[in-house]
Amino acid sequence: MTDTLETPASTGVDARPVTLQAATQTPTALWNDSADPHELAVAIAEYGAVGATCNPVIAYTCIQQDPATWEPRIRAIAAEHPTAGESWIGWKAVEELSIAAAAQLLPAFEASGGRNGRLSMQTDPRLHRDRDALVEQAVRFSQLAPNIIVKIPATAVGIAAIEEAAYRGVSINATVSFTVAQVVAVGEAIERALDRRTADGLPEQEFGHVVTLMAGRFDDWLKTVVKRDHVMVDPGILEWAGVAAVKNAYRVFQERGFRSRVLVAAFRNALQWSEFQGGDLVVSPPFQWSRDINANAFPWRPDAIDDEVPAHVIAALRAATPEFARGYDVDGMTVDEFDRFGATVTTLRQFLDADAKLDALVRDIIVPAA
Secondary structure: OOOOOOOHHHHOOOOOOHHHHHHHHOOOEEEEOOOOHHHHHHHHHHHOEEEEEOOHHHHHHHHHHOHHHHHHHHHHHHHHOOOOOHHHHHHHHHHHHHHHHHHHHHHHHHHOOOOOOEEEEEOOHHHOOOHHHHHHHHHHHHOOOOOEEEEEEOOHHHHHHHHHHHHOOOOEEEEOOOOHHHHHHHHHHHHHHHHHHHHOOOOOOOOOOEEEEEHHHHHHHHHHHHHHOOOOOOHHHHOOHHHHHHHHHHHHHHHHOOOOEEEEEOOOOOHHHHOOOOOOOEEOOOHHHHHHHHHOOOOOOOOHHHOOOOHHHHHHHHHHOHHHHHHHOOOOOOHHHHHHOHHHHHHHHHHHHHHHHHHHHHHHHHOOOO
16 A cells, blocks of 8 residues: 655645745735845745835844855945945945845835835934935935835924925835824825825826834833833733734724835734734734744734724723823824834934944944954
C-alpha cells in the first residue's frame, strides 16, 4: 500500500501564513513597519505586505545594524559632499534607504494603481514647529520615487502642513498620531486639500493617503497615567484602548466618506492586527510582530472590524482615567491640545532623540576617535 502525501489542497487546510491569508481574503492591507531591505523582502514575498514605513528610529536602527553596508556608504557620501554636515549626511543615507525600499514595493504600487505599494518616509522631526519647512521637505521627498508617501506629524502645525502638502500633490501619511480626534482632524484636512485641487482644476489621481493611529502608544500612555495616578485597574482592560480607538476612528471615516484610510501602527499585542481584519484600512506591524503572528497562526476573523469592543471594557477605560476619553472621543481634544497630549510629547522626543543618535553615528564614522 502506498502512502499518499497530504497537501493543503487535499486536506482543505490553508497552510499559508495567516497574514497572507488575511491579505488575500479581506480588503485590509498589510504593511511592514520597517524599511530594512531583508525584512521587507520576506514581508512582501511571504507575509503579503504591500507597503512599508521608515521613521527616524527605524532609519537609525537599520543603519546601525548593517555597518558593512552603511559605514563605507556614509564615508562615500561625506567624500562626495565635502562641506556637508553630520545631519545632512545622515539624512542622505535615510533617503537612499527609503528609495531602495520604495523600489521593492513598486510592483505592488503599480498593481494597485497607487493605492498600496507605498514607502512612508518621515519628515525631519526637528522641523515640527515650521509649517513651510515641513511642506517643502514633504514635496522634495515625494519626488524621490513615484511611490513615496510622506509622514508629517498630526500636531497643530503639522496638520496645517499636511493640508498644504496634500494640495500640492504629496501623498500623505500622518504620524505622531494616537487619538480619534487627531486622525479625524487629519482626515478633514486631506478632504479640504483634495477639494481645493478639484476647484483649481488640478489632476485627480490615487494618492493613497493614510492617517496613522499609533494604537500601542495610546495604550502605553494610558498605562503610564494609571500608574502615575495610582489607579487600580484590570491590566487586560488597557490592552483594548488602542483597539477601541481604531474601531471608532474607522467608523467615523466610513460614515464621513473620507478619501484616506486609517493606518494602525505601534503594535503592542496581536489584537492590533486581528481585530481590524475586514476593514478597508492598513495594519502595519513591525517585522518581528508579523513573524510571531504567523509562527503562532494567530486566529483572525474576516469581519472582525465590525465587532464592537464590549461596553463594559469601554466603561472601565472611561472610569480609569479621563485620558481615555481624550483619545477615544471624536471631540476629545481640540487641535490646539494635540501638541501637549502625553503620547505626542513622548513620541516626538523619541524621534528627536533618534535624529541626535543618527548624527552621532555619522560623526563616529567620518570623525573616528583617535
